Amino acid sequence: MEVIMNKASSKFGLLGMVLALNMVSGHGAAAEADSVLAEGKSKTVAAQTSQNKIDKLAGQTYDILQDFRLVNKQLEGIKVYNAQLEKQLENQQKTMLDIAFSIENAxxxxxxxxxxAIKMLDALEQYVNLDIPFLRDTRLTSISQVRENLQATHFSTSEKFRQVLELYDIESEYGSTIDQYSGLLGVEGKERKVTFMRVGRIAFLYQSSDQNHTGVWNARDKKWDPVDSSDFRSSTAKAIRIAKKQAAIDVLDLPIAFPEVAK
Structure with a gap:
């Protein structure tokens, strides 16, 4: 019986040792597994961190590349602008040379x-004095004013010459227009208010308001000749109404003065 129990005890002892060994072995494997898992987790975190850094660097690289492309495009635009600016500067330099040459000639x-201009005014003044005497004082005053302007410092040379040419244009227009204006004239020893009538430079007449006195300028003798014909008086009155735009334009018989023969 003792032998049997000893044998049984021996078996249980071996079994306990085996179980104990198994328990020790189980705890070691678990610890090793935890270590492996921890290491794997650490590597995963490290790998994720590395991937984040890679992604961040990739994003920064893309931004830098975009900035480079933008800057490169701006540089191309600046090159084109500089080329245009250089061309403009060349043209401006050429223009400055042309201006300098023009100023020298000017x-x-x-x-x-x-x-x-002075000679032209002298000639025009002489012409007005020899011309039929319509608005003579006004025309001579205009010439005198322009003559004074030639000596003025606040007018440019071009403006002075323009004023002279303007006087010539005005005198030229008188030859193709009709005009009438009121004034005083000595008629038959008495100063009377009359209407002067100019038809181009062909005829220069006057007529009193009552139409009893009509006359035509005699350019050859430089005097007024009375008009006795009633027909001429009537046509002169109508010509005055036409000049005043009180009557329609019509064909009229008017007394014509003798033309001045140039010498």
Missing amino acids: TVIERQIIPL
Whole structure:
């Protein structure tokens, strides 16, 4: 019986040792597994961190690439702008040279313009004095005013010459227009209010308001000749109404003065 129990005890002892060994072995494997899992987790975190860094670097690289492309495009635009600017500068330099040349020539021309303008005014003044005497005082006053302007410093040379040419244009227009204006004239020893009538430079007449006195300028003898014909008086009155735009334009018989023969 003792032998049997000893044998049984021996078996249970072996079994306990085996179980104990198994328990020790189980705890070691679990610890090793935890270590492996922890290490794997650490590597996963490290890998994720590395991937995040890679993604961040990739994003920064893309941004840098986009900035480079933008800057490169801006540089191309600046190159084109600079090329255009250089061309403009070349054109401006050429223009400045042309202006300098023009100014040099203009200085020479300017010294010749004023003497020419003075001669033109002298000739125009002489012409007005020889012309039929319509608005003579007004025309001579205009010439005198322009003559004074030639000596003024606040007018440019071109403006002075323009004023002279304007007087010539006005005198030229008188030859193709009709006009009437009121004034005083000595008729038969008495000063009377009359209407002067000009038809181009062909005829220059006057007529009193009562139409009893009508006359035509005699350019050859430089005097007024009375008009006795009733027909001429009537046509002169109608011509005055036409000039005043009180009657329609019509064909009229008017007394014509003798033309001035140029000498």
